[in-house]
Amino acid sequence: MKINAMHKWTVTLMLSLAITGCAQQGLYGTSYSRDQVGRAQSVEYGNVVSVTPVTIEGRTDGVVGSGTGAVVGGIAGSQIGGGSGRSLATVVGAVAGGLAGQRIEQAATKRQGQEITIRLDSGRLVSVVQEVEDARFFYAGDRVRVLGQGRGLKVTY
Incomplete structure (x- = not known):
């Protein structure tokens, strides 16, 4: 040829x-799309109960x-x-x-992610799947912030 x-x-x-x-x-928790910028988000605090490694499909x-x-x-x-x-x-x-x-x-x-289960200070239990950023993993017992509303939740420190 x-x-x-x-x-x-x-x-x-x-x-x-x-x-x-x-x-x-x-x-991941520190990444925002253009349409999320400037929008108000609810903020709740809680403790990580469990973390499960997951693969986020490509x-x-x-x-x-x-x-x-x-x-x-x-x-x-x-x-x-x-x-x-x-x-x-x-x-x-x-x-x-x-x-x-x-x-x-x-x-x-394809990306590495975590399913993070959190007990919020209100007593409610939530689970969020997000990409692992810069090899920074969440662990059971971590104190975290949960940002967003409904389907758009993010977990950060």
């Missing part, structure tokens, strides 16, 4: 975009991984054969690249 300089540049660019695009917004929407993989696979496939064989190889390369890109994106965005 012969790939010219323009194809090498395109493949390099697409892979760079894929790696950059796989970055996932943090799911992104499965596949937009970046599939798209980039399909382009790279299509370019690679287009270098094979000639005529209708080249067209078929381009399609097969694009499909295979898309599937591979989606799996790479999912693996790259």
